[in-house]
Amino acid sequence: MSVPQDWTPSTSIDTEVRPGREHVLAGLKATDEGDPELVQLLTPEGERVSDPRFDGYATDLGVGALRSLFRDMVLVRRFDREGNALQRQGQLGIWVPLLGQEAAQIGAGRALQPQDMAFPSYREHGVAFARGIDPVDLLGIFRGTDHGSWDPNKARFHLYTIVIGNQCLNAAGYAMGQKFEGKVGEGPDSEATICFFGDGATSQGDVHEGFVWAAVYDAPVVFYCQNNQWAISEPTSKQSRVPLYKRATGYGFPGVRVDGNDVLACLAVTRWALEECRTGNGPVLVEAFTYRMDAHTTSDDPSRYRLADELELWKLKDPIERVRVNLVREHGVGQEFFDEVQAESDALAARFREHCLNMPPPAPDRMFSQVYAEGSPVLDAQRAEYLAYYESFEGV
Ligand SMILES: Cc1ncc(C[n+]2csc(CCOP(=O)(O)OP(=O)(O)O)c2C)c(N)n1
Ligand SMILES: [Mg+2]
Numbered sequence: 001m002s003v004p005q006d007w008t009p010s011t012s013i014d015t016e017v018r019p020g021r022e023h024v025l026a027g028l029k030a031t032d033e034g035d036p037e038l039v040q041l042l043t044p045e046g047e048r049v050s051d052p053r054f055d056g057y058a059t060d061l062g063v064g065a066l067r068s069l070f071r072d073m074v075l076v077r078r079f080d081r082e083g084n085a086l087q088r089q090g091q092l093g094i095w096v097p098l099l100g101q102e103a104a105q106i107g108a109g110r111a112l113q114p115q116d117m118a119f120p121s122y123r124e125h126g127v128a129f130a131r132g133i134d135p136v137d138l139l140g141i142f143r144g145t146d147h148g149s150w151d152p153n154k155a156r157f158h159l160y161t162i163v164i165g166n167q168c169l170n171a172a173g174y175a176m177g178q179k180f181e182g183k184v185g186e187g188p189d190s191e192a193t194i195c196f197f198g199d200g201a202t203s204q205g206d207v208h209e210g211f212v213w214a215a216v217y218d219a220p221v222v223f224y225c226q227n228n229q230w231a232i233s234e235p236t237s238k239q240s241r242v243p244l245y246k247r248a249t250g251y252g253f254p255g256v257r258v259d260g261n262d263v264l265a266c267l268a269v270t271r272w273a274l275e276e277c278r279t280g281n282g283p284v285l286v287e288a289f290t291y292r293m294d295a296h297t298t299s300d301d302p303s304r305y306r307l308a309d310e311l312e313l314w315k316l317k318d319p320i321e322r323v324r325v326n327l328v329r330e331h332g333v334g335q336e337f338f339d340e341v342q343a344e345s346d347a348l349a350a351r352f353r354e355h356c357l358n359m360p361p362p363a364p365d366r367m368f369s370q371v372y373a374e375g376s377p378v379l380d381a382q383r384a385e386y387l388a389y390y391e392s393f394e395g396v
Contacts, residue, residue: 037243037257038289041264044317046325048264057268063331069110069263070323071341073102076126077320078345079135079352083125083142087298091356092142096123100261100293103319104226106130107266108288111274112156112194117178119158119171119195123226127196131157135348136355145362164201168210168223171195175214175221175282184220184280192277193221194270200231202247203239211283215251220277222270223248223285226260228292233305245287253283260290261319291317364390 039051041058080098087095098105101123109130112118120127125138133150140146141160148159161167175193178184183191201207202225214221227244229236236244248255254276258269266288273284291314295302327333368383390396 037245039256039258039265039269040262041268042262042322042326044261044322046322046329048326048330051265051268054265054268054272057271058264061264061267063327063333066264066323066327066331067333067337069106069267070320070327071344072106072110072126072130073263073320073323074341075345075348076102076106076129076135078349080125082349082352083139084294084298086353086356087142092139092298093144095142095298096125097292097294097297098123098125100291100314100319101226101228102126103263104260104266104288104290107263108194108196108224108270108286111267111270113191113274114156115189115191116274117156117158117171117174117191117193119167119174119193120160121164121167121197121201122160122162123198124160124196128155128157131155133157135352139352139356139359143356143359145359163206165197165204165206165210168195168197168201168204168207169213171221171223172210172214172217172219172283175219175277176217178220179217184278184282186279190278191220192274192282193219194224194274195221196224196226198231199225199227199229199236199239199244200234201225202244203231211248211251211253211285214283215253218280218282220280220282222273222277223283224270224273225285225287226290227287228260228290230292230296230302230306232296232300233302235306243287245285248285251285253285255285255287257287257289260288261317261322263319263323290319 039054040049041051041054042048077099083092083095084097086092105124105126106129109118109127112130118124118127118131125135128138128150129135133155137149140149150157150159152158158167158170161170171193172195178191178193183189195210197207207223211223213219214223225244227236231239240247243257245255245257256269256273258265260266269286273286276282276284291310293311293314324338327337365383365387368379368386372379
């Protein structure tokens with residue numbers, strides 16, 4: 001499979017020509033509908049459009065698939081909002097909202113095969129859902145009762161990584177392992193890895209190192225950057241002179257920018273990227289251009305650093321609404337379906353809340369029990385001392 005864009009590095013060096021600030025900003029924000037660089041299959045108005053480079057990866061995406069993707073996104077948004085509310089009510093220490101990024105995550109998550117491996121950062125609740133992780137299992141990290149309660153090998157979804165960009169090294173190493181073990185090839189069981197990170201993470205050394213290692217080993221890894229345009233309070237214009245997908249050229253692999261609010265385009269592009277990797281043409285960089293509609297976390301107040309009109313603009317590009325409009329206009333889907341999904345999402349939110357309120361506190365020796373595979377005299381002594389102290393409290 002060939003690369004669907006010209007990514008050959010330019011050899012000309014013109015020291016006279018440097019991009020001015022307006023060029024940099026225009027490039028970073030080049031997401032206007034109809035921009036040839038932006039892959040789109042569903043417009044914000046819900047119109048299905050063609051992209052000859054990726055149509056072949058979306059041929060099966062008829063009304064059934066659209067309904068299913070719509071349902072996924074509604075459920076994910078619903079429990080995300082519940083997570084926010086639970087934090088506000090003091091039930092969670094923090095919540096990391098994904099509002100606005102449902103399409104970027106469900107599109108990528110649904111492109112994965114069961115045997116593929118995914119490395120998330122901390123916002124990938126939608127990908128977790130697509131990997132079959134029960135949303136209630138995400139609560140422990142944010143309530144401070146565990147570091148992730150799913151089995152990463154079974155779910156083929158690594159534990160959340162809070163250290164920005166670090167998972168790119170893990171993913172590159174994992175993908176190199178897949179290659180060394182002969183898991184790359186044409187067969188149905190061939191494997192790929194996908195690594196999720198943000199626009200701000202691209203400024204981290206770990207991401208650069210991950211790109212370099214993956215490139216020189218032709219590792220089967222899709223680097224999936226959700227460019228939500230903010231790294232807490234830092235805009236992308238403070239991170240890069242060029243659109244992020246173009247950075248791939250310098251490492252020697254292709255980069256594609258997809259409309260991150262278009263679930264069909266994200267699915268098709270990620271399918272392509274994974275197939276490239278599985279068949280030995282990795283790595284690939286995908287930049288899913290999207291927008292963080294809520295705060296960075298519940299500890300953040302975005303009104304201090306960004307303008308409300310930006311948010312208003314992005315509301316018009318909502319990832320769920322465009323699918324709803326398409327289902328109604330192009331497929332005649334009736335209200336009954338939307339009511340069913342709404343009822344299912346309300347039931348999920350109620351279960352999410354119920355589970356959170358009833359989570360038992362972890363056993364007091366838990367912090368000692370999973371540090372090392374085997375005990376040690378020093379650790380045993382610390383545990384004994386702590387337990388004696390703990391038990392000295394009345395009513396414990
Ligand atoms: C190595 C490291 N430095 C700094 C931080 C603090 N920090 C947490 S999130 C964040 C911004 C990340 O932005 P981005 O990569 O765009 O991801 P987003 O949160 O927007 O999804 C920073 C700097 C951290 N967690 N790890
Ligand atoms: Mg970001």
